[in-house]
Amino acid sequence: MRVIRSVKQMQDICRKARRAGSSIGLVPTMGALHEGHISLIRASLKDNDITVVSIFVNPIQFGPSEDFKQYPRPVSQDEALCREAGVDFIFRPSAGEMYPAGFKTYVDVLELGSVLCGASRPGHFRGVTTVVAKLFNACLPDRAYFGRKDAQQAIIIQRMAKDLNFPVSVKVMPIVREKSGLALSSRNTYLSQSLKRDAQVLSRALCLARKLIRQGVRDPERVTGKMASLINTAKSAKIDYISIVSTEHLKPVRVIRGSCLVAVAAWFGGTRLIDNTVISA
Ligand code: AMP
16 A cells, blocks of 8 residues: 655556556545445445545645544554555545645535525535545546445535536445444544544434335424434534435425435534435335
């Protein structure tokens, strides 16, 4: 396994590999790797000749009062996990390498990026799509792997790849959870034991939504209302949003029908967590 820090060197390696007929899978991450990331890596290893894991805590997707500085960066642990998993290359550029002086170009997916998490994190998805476009150009992947955990992000990236004709197949993989139901996240490391226990309420609320919809409830407000009551039983929980939206346009549905995304974001102490489930009714 090699760690590459320059865009030019990464492009040279990937161009050469493609010319030799090798397929390339890219797994974009911000590091602090856990089993959720490893599941994406495994999928890439299975489908491709070469797997590149990018590790980059992307400054432009964090708001001014968010956790960019604090975000965990366990560099050698991440390298060991990648090596153990069988990754071929880690692409770990510096912020200066990705955004040199004079940088002026952003990719913005309209509408999809301003709802749900985009409403509470203005500019977040513009930062995400910009960095992913740059990672696609640096690593020249045939396939790129994203987690359903960040469902809105995956939908936005699929839109971007289509709209901008990136020759990349965007794969979206299932959410990996702890036994308790809590979705794995690098930000879970911020949680104390008791906040972590409280945070389990998110996946329980999503299970409740699935159950209600299976029982025939079609009024989204009835479902989100019951979810809110359940989430509010956790002392530390502060709901940011609970929404039931169409998976294509991320617009709130008036009646639960077809493929819907039930998405939730809530604060537990100073940590904002998200979770979701896709339902076909
Ligand atoms: P991050 O490092 O948090 O930016 O995540 C990198 C990728 O891993 C994103 O595509 C995430 O959706 C995905 N991911 C993070 N947590 C999970 C999880 N629990 N299950 C599946 N994928 C995940």
